[in-house]
Amino acid sequence: MNEKEVSVTGRRGEIVVKELIKFSKFMINELKPKGRLLTPFNVIAGSILIVAAILLAIRFTKGLGSITNLSQSYPWGLWIGFDVITGVAFAGGAYVLTFLVYILRMEKYHPIVRVTILNGFLAYVFYAGALLLDLGRPWNVINPVIGNSFGVSSVLFLVAWHFMLYMTAEFIEFSPAIAEWLGWRRIRKLLASLTLGAVIFGITLSTLHQSGLGALYLMTKGKLHPLWYTEFIPLLFFVSSIFAGLSMVILEGTISHKVFRNQISSEHRDSHNGIVFGLAKICAATMFVYFFLKLLVFLHDQSWQFLFTPWGYWYLLEVIGFVLLPCMLFIHGLKRESLLFVRIAAILTLVGIVLNRLNISIIAFKWYEPVRYYPTWMEIEVTLAVIVAEIIVFRWIVNRMPVLRELPGMGE
Amino acid sequence: MDRKEFLITANIALGAVLAGSKVRAAEVNEKRELMGVLVDTTRCMGCRSCEYACAEANGLPEPEEDESVFDNERTQSETQWSVVNRYETDLGEVFVKKQCMHCMQPACATACLTKAMYKSEEGPVIWREKKCMGCRFCMISCPFDIPKFEYHSAVPKLHKCQLCLDRIRNGEQPACVENCLGDEALVFGKRSELIEIARKRIYGELGNYVNHVYGEHEVGGTGMLYLASVPFDKLGFRNDLGSESYPALTRQFLYTVPVVITLLPPFLLAISHATKREQGKEKSEE
Numbered sequence A: 001m002n003e004k005e006v007s008v009t010g011r012r013g014e015i016v017v018k019e020l021i022k023f024s025k026f027m028i029n030e031l032k033p034k035g036r037l038l039t040p041f042n043v044i045a046g047s048i049l050i051v052a053a054i055l056l057a058i059r060f061t062k063g064l065g066s067i068t069n070l071s072q073s074y075p076w077g078l079w080i081g082f083d084v085i086t087g088v089a090f091a092g093g094a095y096v097l098t099f100l101v102y103i104l105r106m107e108k109y110h111p112i113v114r115v116t117i118l119n120g121f122l123a124y125v126f127y128a129g130a131l132l133l134d135l136g137r138p139w140n141v142i143n144p145v146i147g148n149s150f151g152v153s154s155v156l157f158l159v160a161w162h163f164m165l166y167m168t169a170e171f172i173e174f175s176p177a178i179a180e181w182l183g184w185r186r187i188r189k190l191l192a193s194l195t196l197g198a199v200i201f202g203i204t205l206s207t208l209h210q211s212g213l214g215a216l217y218l219m220t221k222g223k224l225h226p227l228w229y230t231e232f233i234p235l236l237f238f239v240s241s242i243f244a245g246l247s248m249v250i251l252e253g254t255i256s257h258k259v260f261r262n263q264i265s266s267e268h269r270d271s272h273n274g275i276v277f278g279l280a281k282i283c284a285a286t287m288f289v290y291f292f293l294k295l296l297v298f299l300h301d302q303s304w305q306f307l308f309t310p311w312g313y314w315y316l317l318e319v320i321g322f323v324l325l326p327c328m329l330f331i332h333g334l335k336r337e338s339l340l341f342v343r344i345a346a347i348l349t350l351v352g353i354v355l356n357r358l359n360i361s362i363i364a365f366k367w368y369e370p371v372r373y374y375p376t377w378m379e380i381e382v383t384l385a386v387i388v389a390e391i392i393v394f395r396w397i398v399n400r401m402p403v404l405r406e407l408p409g410m411g412e
Numbered sequence B: 001m002d003r004k005e006f007l008i009t010a011n012i013a014l015g016a017v018l019a020g021s022k023v024r025a026a027e028v029n030e031k032r033e034l035m036g037v038l039v040d041t042t043r044c045m046g047c048r049s050c051e052y053a054c055a056e057a058n059g060l061p062e063p064e065e066d067e068s069v070f071d072n073e074r075t076q077s078e079t080q081w082s083v084v085n086r087y088e089t090d091l092g093e094v095f096v097k098k099q100c101m102h103c104m105q106p107a108c109a110t111a112c113l114t115k116a117m118y119k120s121e122e123g124p125v126i127w128r129e130k131k132c133m134g135c136r137f138c139m140i141s142c143p144f145d146i147p148k149f150e151y152h153s154a155v156p157k158l159h160k161c162q163l164c165l166d167r168i169r170n171g172e173q174p175a176c177v178e179n180c181l182g183d184e185a186l187v188f189g190k191r192s193e194l195i196e197i198a199r200k201r202i203y204g205e206l207g208n209y210v211n212h213v214y215g216e217h218e219v220g221g222t223g224m225l226y227l228a229s230v231p232f233d234k235l236g237f238r239n240d241l242g243s244e245s246y247p248a249l250t251r252q253f254l255y256t257v258p259v260v261i262t263l264l265p266p267f268l269l270a271i272s273h274a275t276k277r278e279q280g281k282e283k284s285e286e
């Protein structure tokens, strides 16, 4: 090796080191919290997380029964019924929006596609991840993954695999934002070229696992109240995930426009109303279809005799009060061009989804059982912690990466 | 473009593999001779010898001896896999031993994503500790609510009758059958032969039995078969379960999966191309 070469490699090394130092400085800077630390939100969120950590420590040493009300007759409680089954329905906005933007190319929705994907991705990580808290023997969770024990006839097997694959797809869809944040132009281009494939894959997976969550209950015939049990649960779950996800997008949009005001360009703010009304239209249409399907199923299963019992009234409340009514409100809001009505409709819709998913997983499940399940405060606490953790990570990312705003010179 | 298309094809292939194998949903070969047990409740004296034998054979705590256990209907539990209950009927007291039904097409094994719940070749449905991840989907799915979970353990196990598979493999009878003090109240044997014995008893002692072998058709057939003198719903059996097997309830959904995985992506791709072209047109017109 002559002197020249040595100096060249030396210089190269220097550049690499410099870049590395620059990068780590950037990372350290970005990792630091932005803004004041001791805000009321942070204090409350922090304490919720700490309490949950203690509770989970107890749960993993003393067993699930130590902090939950789960029993031999109610093996699945709030953590599955709400966190996983309801949470995943709420996260449905991501696949619907990617369908609108990347498949139908409705450019109107482009400004919110990124934040929705981020929300969807985090929802899966945290809510589907909450499944792990509920597993009695989580160390064996690798069995159905690495293939030494594939229970391929199991709907849960399908759902679990689709969760994992879908998270990957959503991560790929979101990855250009990360590359922009880090200033990696060439990698960004590469990642962006993967988007369409990931989107198509993601929509397919979503169709299947949204309905798959419903299919979990196909074998509960005889346990689930006849007003809710139907062979069409998968279809109903799929259709309802569309308006559940979009209502969540409407609600989240409303909130983040208040919280992250400074991030949002004025153009975007103006287009926001148009977007909300567009989504409201889709909600109204799909809810109408859903209501109609519910009606057909009801007629098909001939569950008349249950209609005028307390269970029947409860069922009617769900279907009329929280499907038909918000559907009407969406239509009314569209006619009057009233954001307020649309927002109320979105909230009612979300309540309706919670009701429906909890009815199937908990309330109307084993409806004949004399001793009922209701969650302990500790189960609720841990659920809150999961939500809080998601919000914190979401805020961290939105404050750093180009999610709501656009980076100059990085346009698509 | 190439990369995109490759990615999509790869995705489809992967999905089809994942889904395609599902189609053969844990269907148990019905022609194979599976073993089972016939429980003749008219011959059971309620001595509970089977309960003690079960506890001993499986290392479970010894059941309580007191007669008062009969006062309330008991269910199986993490510490007791087999339970004898007493029912007051029009024809007097009837004792019924209940445990896992060892379904021909078990809902639990179909539900299990790790194959921890498993229908053995011999017939008993067993739980395999090394595979189970404790999701409890088997408990949700079992039509008889049999599997029980240890809620107060950091290393929880599931509990259910294994029909003494190890003993069967050694040519022995299940512990409960071997220790039954009744006159053939429990009979172990090939399921088809048990059904014949059951028929013979029903027709041989007309009036002594209701004409129904519980388990012959329920949920697609079970390894445990029951005879009784009173209708089965008087003995705590569900008569609303139907004769369709539980795995059949999810079969249609699982069949749809590969169809969606193969047809939806190309369809989406086609729409995406079409909309792109349209956009291009609009732009050039402008």
Ligand code: SF4
Pocket (backbone or CB within 6 Å): B100, B101, B102, B103, B106, B107, B108, B109, B125, B141, B142, B143, B144, B145, B146, B147, B160
């Ligand atoms: S009774 Fe329940 S636990 Fe036993 S084999 Fe049938 S489904 Fe499985």
Ligand code: SF4
Pocket (backbone or CB within 6 Å): B111, B112, B113, B114, B115, B116, B117, B127, B131, B132, B133, B134, B135, B136, B137, B138, B139, B158
């Ligand atoms: S709890 Fe265990 S045995 Fe039951 S379905 Fe889950 S993994 Fe299978």
